[in-house]
Amino acid sequence: xxxxxxxxxxxxxxxxxxxxxxxxxxxxxxxxxxxxxxxxxxxxxxxxxxxxxxxxxxxxxxxxxxxxxxxxxxxxxxxxxxxxxxxxxxxxxxxxxxxxxxxxxxxxxxxxxxxxxxxxxxxxxxxxxxxxxxxxxxxxxxxxxxxxxxxxxxxxxxxxxxxxxxxxxxxxxxxxxxxxxxxxxxxxxxxxxxxxxxxxxxxxxxxxxxxxxxxxxxxxxxxxxxxxxxxxxxxxxxxxxxxxxxxxxxxxxxxxxxxxxxxxxxxxxxxxxxxxxxxxxxxxxxxxxxxxxxxxxxxxxxxxxxxxxxxxxxxxxxxxxxxxxxxxxxxxxxxxxxxxxxxxxxxxxxxxxxxxxxxxxxxxxxxxxxxxxxxxxxxxxxxxxxxxxxxxxxxxxxxxxxxxxxxxxxxxxxxxxxxxxxxxxxxxxxxxxxxxxxxxxxxxxxxxxxxxxxxxxxxxxxxxxxxxxxxx
Amino acid sequence: xxxxxxxxxxxxxxxxxxxxxxxxxxxxxxxxxxxxxxxxxxxxxxxxxxxxxxxxxxxxxxxxxxxxxxxxxxxxxxxxxxxxxxxxxxxxxxxxxxxxxxxxxxxxxxxxxxxxxxxxxxxxxxxxxxxxxxxxxxxxxxxxxxxxxxxxxxxx
Numbered sequence: 001x002x003x004x005x006x007x008x009x010x011x012x013x014x015x016x017x018x019x020x021x022x023x024x025x026x027x028x029x030x031x032x033x034x035x036x037x038x039x040x041x042x043x044x045x046x047x048x049x050x051x052x053x054x055x056x057x058x059x060x061x062x063x064x065x066x067x068x069x070x071x072x073x074x075x076x077x078x079x080x081x082x083x084x085x086x087x088x089x090x091x092x093x094x095x096x097x098x099x100x101x102x103x104x105x106x107x108x109x110x111x112x113x114x115x116x117x118x119x120x121x122x123x124x125x126x127x128x129x130x131x132x133x134x135x136x137x138x139x140x141x142x143x144x145x146x147x148x149x150x151x152x153x154x155x156x157x158x159x160x161x162x163x164x165x166x167x168x169x170x171x172x173x174x175x176x177x178x179x180x181x182x183x184x185x186x187x188x189x190x191x192x193x194x195x196x197x198x199x200x201x202x203x204x205x206x207x208x209x210x211x212x213x214x215x216x217x218x219x220x221x222x223x224x225x226x227x228x229x230x231x232x233x234x235x236x237x238x239x240x241x242x243x244x245x246x247x248x249x250x251x252x253x254x255x256x257x258x259x260x261x262x263x264x265x266x267x268x269x270x271x272x273x274x275x276x277x278x279x280x281x282x283x284x285x286x287x288x289x290x291x292x293x294x295x296x297x298x299x300x301x302x303x304x305x306x307x308x309x310x311x312x313x314x315x316x317x318x319x320x321x322x323x324x325x326x327x328x329x330x331x332x333x334x335x336x337x338x339x340x341x342x343x344x345x346x347x348x349x350x351x352x353x354x355x356x357x358x359x360x361x362x363x364x365x366x367x368x369x370x371x372x373x374x375x376x377x378x379x380x381x382x383x384x385x386x387x388x389x390x391x392x393x394x395x396x397x398x399x400x401x402x403x404x405x406x407x408x409x410x411x412x413x414x415x416x417x418x419x420x421x422x423x424x425x426x427x428x429x430x431x432x433x434x435x436x437x438x439x440x441x442x443x444x445x446x447x448x449x450x451x452x453x454x455x456x457x458x459x460x461x462x463x464x465x466x467x468x469x470x471x472x
Numbered sequence: 473x474x475x476x477x478x479x480x481x482x483x484x485x486x487x488x489x490x491x492x493x494x495x496x497x498x499x500x501x502x503x504x505x506x507x508x509x510x511x512x513x514x515x516x517x518x519x520x521x522x523x524x525x526x527x528x529x530x531x532x533x534x535x536x537x538x539x540x541x542x543x544x545x546x547x548x549x550x551x552x553x554x555x556x557x558x559x560x561x562x563x564x565x566x567x568x569x570x571x572x573x574x575x576x577x578x579x580x581x582x583x584x585x586x587x588x589x590x591x592x593x594x595x596x597x598x599x600x601x602x603x604x605x606x607x608x609x610x611x612x613x614x615x616x617x618x619x620x621x622x623x624x625x626x627x628x
Contacts, residue, residue: 232617
């Protein structure tokens with residue numbers, strides 16, 4: 001992807017360097033960290049699953065031993081009668097979160113277009129922080145445990161968090177033009193993984209005080225982030241009188257699509273729409289193609305299924321890894337959290353390196369295939385990994401490398417390759433539809449996968465399910 | 473606490489509130505059995521007299537001295553079941569220690585510094601410190617960024 005673009009990019013490169021002001025740096029950092037904080041609060045939930053299920057269940061006992069006394073200390077919480085039911089409910093929460101997130105993405109793209117991005121983003125961050133706070137901390141302080149309350153709060157959280165991605169991508173698109181975008185966006189798209197790492201780190205530090213404090217910490221940091229974004233973010237250069245970036249670029253939208261690489265694990269659909277409307281007003285009028293036409297494009301179905309499976313695996317790891325580690329090996333939850341950081345580290349490195357390799361080779365499919373084969377191998381190795389922390393960390397990083405990498409590449413490759421097809425040239429809204437389909441399938445696959453994971457008791461059992469998915 | 477000759481057929485439910493009793497007399501009552509949980513919380517009970525047909529609650533190992541005569545059975549001197557030579561059938565879960573809870577009965581209380589439901593929580597969260605640091609950082613970053621970025625912004 002670098003080769004055909006670079007010839008046209010040389011004159012613009014000088015432009016990039018010359019107009020990189022401190023505003024650009026601040027915008028980069030603010031959007032980077034605001035999305036990381038959103039991801040961090042999601043990660044907190046998965047890291048404290050063990051503690052939460054302990055809180056919700058009475059002490060388990062052998063049938064012969066009498067109940068533990070005092071009763072209030074050991075058995076008074078009867079929200080779920082045993083740990084398996086609690087696990088099932090946690091899986092359900094993940095599923096409804098992903099569904100409401102997917103729905104929210106559609107809405108947020110439209111909303112972000114019509115309202116000021118800064119308001120939408122900081123409102124989303126602050127209110128999501130409040131919801132997470134009441135989910136984790138208030139319920140514990142008030143000792144109010146209610147399944148429906150948790151479900152409703154989590155649905156609202158999914159809707160609010162979905163405002164984050166389209167807004168930050170739109171703001172980045174406003175400030176950083178097509179030139180040099182590859183590098184900047186590549187670096188920037190690590191924000192999701194950084195958020196995971198941050199969330200895991202915060203949660204593991206605070207977990208010993210009680211899981212409600214983990215939620216308190218991430219929620220308040222996210223709220224603070226929302227406030228800082230409100231006071232410090234400039235949504236587009238024209239707010240300070242700098243030249244609007246769309247004016248000096250009149251390339252065909254093919255190049256625009258081709259230069260949107262390495263967008264992290266998450267959903268890319270409505271940010272495309274925002275970007276196209278705000279920054280390229282002198283492009284051809286975008287023509288949206290029909291939903292079914294988009295489906296019939298070659299490669300869409302194949303890529304979406306592959307992406308769905310990958311996203312399923314990726315999100316299953318994301319949501320369930322700490323739980324698996326502490327259940328299988330009996331490690332303390334805080335240690336399991338710290339180790340699950342390695343998975344994300346592998347994902348960052350994998351995404352960057354594999355993106356670079358496929359850029360150089362100009363071909364994506366071989367890189368994807370090779371990496372998926374290695375992913376199979378590493379998953380196999382992981383399921384057999386011994387109960388020792390350094391080895392587990394290394395294998396986990398390798399697995400993250402081989403799963404996160406293709407995931408990133410598919411989400412970017414789709415926008416690039418499909419954008420080059422003749423049917424879709426000049427039509428970035430069609431692209432949004434297509435990426436929406438692919439990502440939607442991916443999210444639904446991920447959502448279904450959460451439920452499956454919590455249903456299946458034996459962990460080794462689901463490793464084999466993954467093989468079948470990945471080998472497709 | 474003297475409950476003798478009260479025609480009790482079973483342990484009265486109100487007995488559970490009398491946990492501060494040191495001496496308890498249940499003789500001359502047609503009691504059939506003493507369920508094991510009836511004496512929960514009676515940690516100060518030193519002297520218990522029951523009809524001779526019944527066993528001392530917790531068994532003879534739970535008391536230092538058991539005397540039986542025609543009309544009553546006297547159980548004296550509650551032993552701490554946590555120290556007994558017989559190892560406990562079920563040790564207390566993690567972060568908790570055994571404490572006596574009545575004749576032959578144990579409870580598991582949280583070992584300090586653990587507290588909370590199931591003794592899962594350790595120590596106290598430094599709320600003031602955390603709030604102070606976060607508040608200061610937020611205010612200073614917001615002011616700094618507002619000064620450098622948004623002050624020059626013109627609303628479109």
